[in-house]
Amino acid sequence: MTLQSPEPPSDHTRLRYAAERAQRQLTLDAIRADLEAQPSPRSAQSAGRHWCADITAMADAVAQALRKAA
Structure with a gap:
């Protein structure tokens, strides 16, 4: 074979x-641009969190909708 x-x-x-x-x-x-626009390192870290x-919440909502659709 x-x-x-x-x-x-x-x-x-x-x-x-x-x-x-x-x-x-x-x-x-786009996310990087938002983070770079922050006035201080602390606000950049906060915006990153x-x-x-927000991304995790969206992923959870999409996953839940996909489970319901299956």
């Missing part, structure tokens, strides 16, 4: 992956 290499990703898969990476980078850049809490 010979092992065959898996098929290379299709153009569609590569484009989708690139779009997802671009969207993620734009989002992270707020971002984390």
